[in-house]
Amino acid sequence: MDNGATMHLAVSLLPGTADTSPGEEPEFSGLAGLVQRAEAAGIDMVLLVDSAPASSNNAANSTVPFEATTLLAALATVTSRIGLVAAASTVAHQPYNLARRFASLDIISHGRAGWNAVMAQAPREAANFSRPEGFSDTDFRRRSEEYIGIVQGLWQSWDLDALLFDKTRGRFHDPEKMHLLDHKGEFFSVRGPLNVARSPQDKPVLVLSGLTEADFDIAARTADVILLESGSVESAKARFDDLKRRATAAGRDPDAVKVLTNISLTAEDKPAATADRLETQFRAKSCDGFNIRLPQQRSALDDFADRVLPELRQRGLVREGYRGTTLRSHLGLAGGGDQ
Amino acid sequence: MTARMKLGAFLWATGHHIAAWRHPKAYVTAGIDIDHYIQLARTAEAAKFDMIFCEDAAGLREADVGIASQTSRSIGFEPISLLSALAVQTSRIGLVSTASTSYNEPYGLARTFLSLDHLSRGRAGWNLVTSASPIEAANFGSTGLKPHADRYERAREFAEVVTRLWQGKAPGHDGQSFSVHDPLDLPRSPQGAPVMVQAGASDVGRDLAARTADVVFTAAQTFEEAKAFYGDLKGRMAAYGREPDDIKIMPGVSPVVAETEAEAREKHEELQALIPDDVGVALLSSYLSISDLWRYPIDGPLPELPESEGMKSRQALVIEQSRRDGLSIRQLARHFAGARGHWRIVGTPAQVADELQARFEGGAADGFNVMPSYFPGELDAFATLVVPELQRRGLFRRDYEGNTLREHLGLKRPA
Numbered sequence A: 001m002d003n004g005a006t007m008h009l010a011v012s013l014l015p016g017t018a019d020t021s022p023g024e025e026p027e028f029s030g031l032a033g034l035v036q037r038a039e040a041a042g043i044d045m046v047l048l049v050d051s052a053p054a055s056s057n058n059a060a061n062s063t064v065p066f067e068a069t070t071l072l073a074a075l076a077t078v079t080s081r082i083g084l085v086a087a088a089s090t091v092a093h094q095p096y097n098l099a100r101r102f103a104s105l106d107i108i109s110h111g112r113a114g115w116n117a118v119m120a121q122a123p124r125e126a127a128n129f130s131r132p133e134g135f136s137d138t139d140f141r142r143r144s145e146e147y148i149g150i151v152q153g154l155w156q157s158w159d160l161d162a163l164l165f166d167k168t169r170g171r172f173h174d175p176e177k178m179h180l181l182d183h184k185g186e187f188f189s190v191r192g193p194l195n196v197a198r199s200p201q202d203k204p205v206l207v208l209s210g211l212t213e214a215d216f217d218i219a220a221r222t223a224d225v226i227l228l229e230s231g232s233v234e235s236a237k238a239r240f241d242d243l244k245r246r247a248t249a250a251g252r253d254p255d256a257v258k259v260l261t262n263i264s265l266t267a268e269d270k271p272a273a274t275a276d277r278l279e280t281q282f283r284a285k286s287c288d289g290f291n292i293r294l295p296q297q298r299s300a301l302d303d304f305a306d307r308v309l310p311e312l313r314q315r316g317l318v319r320e321g322y323r324g325t326t327l328r329s330h331l332g333l334a335g336g337g338d339q
Numbered sequence B: 001m002t003a004r005m006k007l008g009a010f011l012w013a014t015g016h017h018i019a020a021w022r023h024p025k026a027y028v029t030a031g032i033d034i035d036h037y038i039q040l041a042r043t044a045e046a047a048k049f050d051m052i053f054c055e056d057a058a059g060l061r062e063a064d065v066g067i068a069s070q071t072s073r074s075i076g077f078e079p080i081s082l083l084s085a086l087a088v089q090t091s092r093i094g095l096v097s098t099a100s101t102s103y104n105e106p107y108g109l110a111r112t113f114l115s116l117d118h119l120s121r122g123r124a125g126w127n128l129v130t131s132a133s134p135i136e137a138a139n140f141g142s143t144g145l146k147p148h149a150d151r152y153e154r155a156r157e158f159a160e161v162v163t164r165l166w167q168g169k170a171p172g173h174d175g176q177s178f179s180v181h182d183p184l185d186l187p188r189s190p191q192g193a194p195v196m197v198q199a200g201a202s203d204v205g206r207d208l209a210a211r212t213a214d215v216v217f218t219a220a221q222t223f224e225e226a227k228a229f230y231g232d233l234k235g236r237m238a239a240y241g242r243e244p245d246d247i248k249i250m251p252g253v254s255p256v257v258a259e260t261e262a263e264a265r266e267k268h269e270e271l272q273a274l275i276p277d278d279v280g281v282a283l284l285s286s287y288l289s290i291s292d293l294w295r296y297p298i299d300g301p302l303p304e305l306p307e308s309e310g311m312k313s314r315q316a317l318v319i320e321q322s323r324r325d326g327l328s329i330r331q332l333a334r335h336f337a338g339a340r341g342h343w344r345i346v347g348t349p350a351q352v353a354d355e356l357q358a359r360f361e362g363g364a365a366d367g368f369n370v371m372p373s374y375f376p377g378e379l380d381a382f383a384t385l386v387v388p389e390l391q392r393r394g395l396f397r398r399d400y401e402g403n404t405l406r407e408h409l410g411l412k413r414p415a
């Protein structure tokens, strides 16, 4: 039982900060090396941000030439334990396609995949997705909620024991264990079922970010992980308590929702001071852990892994290594299979 | 140097034969095992195939749940994630995935394939389809399958926007179906642009291919059908200012090959014996766009059919075959179950090579999309028996000439 006792840690590698020198083609292997380093350090998960399409109009300066879900698939084949979470926009994808992509990523990674849904609209994105008028904030919120419900519903199209593989009797699966969604809503109509098998970790992990308070109920009802910007310890604690209360009110175990605070680290931060800062916030019960934002540089990750993490481990604040194999098991969430 | 044929390895779960999964040696958990696909990809790469090819459907293949449960096609990997995983587990082979113009947006699709192209360092391709199934349509709204002509009109606009995005341009596009303003936020493709493949062989389908495709995947039973399609499509290209050689036409072929002809026949029969009648008829009817084919006497002829709004070309192919060979519904269904109407060859390596050579040299194909009956067995058989025979005849490469899919296929680098 580490819930409450040890913190959960995610690492985000920020785009536009890679080590590559000008003119050099950015490489997958460099990124893979970073994620393998994070895995060796026992980090719960890496968050792959997706540069909002056209948020920077200068393709030549983009140092991550990869879209996040395709990158996740590739990283899954060169890692074995660390959770891999990709951002994917609800404007850029149809819910059926997104549910399928992540269900597939979850099987490719043997139960280590997560979807980061961003609750804020990316500027200009709608203009490239045939929605020049965009969405009003309230429409976008209702649409996001409906969208998330569809995706999570599709992830349960197949019962875990639905596949029979019975060659002799000619029964590949049990039709009783396949479920239609039959969703008809305000924004979407989706019949289902998904044509990807059930996730090895029950369903991919849902990570929500970009929330305002108006999104808290949706998050408390649906999210496995919520990322919040850092603030004062008091305000963070108030938000944390608020979210856990809402989760309880929605009939969920408050511990089934992990609230992580975003922390940006730079090379200048001193390891002991960083550890102190994380310890204070964690002990004040203002979060379940942190999402550490780092520049995409080996030295920044090494600093964190070699200097801050040992300090935190020494204080008993971070578990020693992975005990399970799925992302849900790293996060102490139900359905992880092998906790 | 004599021209060499292009070869695709069409990977699909347990195999292309509808009953493949029931074969004792078929790898039945293919749809949930990434290692199986990595192994198949390595086999295909070692055999110097130009590319791996993946189909796609955004929904179940079968309308009837009982029928669906007797096939292995209701679950599998989503192909873009699958190929992205394979991209970093291979180094030379091309990676082509099918994706629909009806249920995607051009900006997102162009970006995703460009990302696959970067991950693979210039080995990605997109197989453009318009999606013919009402089952898929029900996962994207409540209005049902759009008419054939509307789907192709959307596809034409879609392809135009994608082409401009891959050229690194800001499309500034406000059209009938799409509005797309900004350029992609990714660097240009290592091969200029991902390869554009197209499957779709109706009249409008051919026009779209003549305008935009680099490769065309098609289904043809006889030499005459294949040759007529080949001539027709290449003939349409001049109207768009293109050379005949700018498109590689690669019909599907599903060989059952063994050292002796008797063994090959035995392998074929072994698979045929595993097809339940209702599954065969259901598969046939889904491609004919008729939902109640089972009502007709199974040993009688195909009824008169209204023209399909789904896949017009395949419907025409089956009707032609039923007339030509005078086949009953049962016979047609059993034949169709082997490779969904694609060309099937049963024989020795030399016989298979003879047949491929005849179509290749006879102006009916630039290469073939190889559709193994079951995996891994029939891919291994093709790689170890047929490929060396083709190489001996100088018809297929012994090693890759370049690093990108465009180089393998001998395609120009786009401006």
Ligand SMILES: Cc1cc2nc3c(=O)[nH]c(=O)nc-3n(C[C@H](O)[C@H](O)[C@H](O)COP(=O)(O)O)c2cc1C
Pocket: B054, B055, B056, B057, B098, B100, B128, B129, B130, B131, B132, B199, B200, B201, B202, B203, B204, B205, B206, B217, B218, B219, B252, B310, B311, B312, B313, B314
């Ligand atoms: C050889 C061949 C393979 C095809 N493969 C697919 C596929 O994998 N997924 C799909 O949705 N449609 C596929 N299609 C059909 C396309 O959706 C096509 O755009 C549509 O059915 C119209 O076909 P038509 O032009 O032949 O009438 C295929 C078509 C052909 C001819």
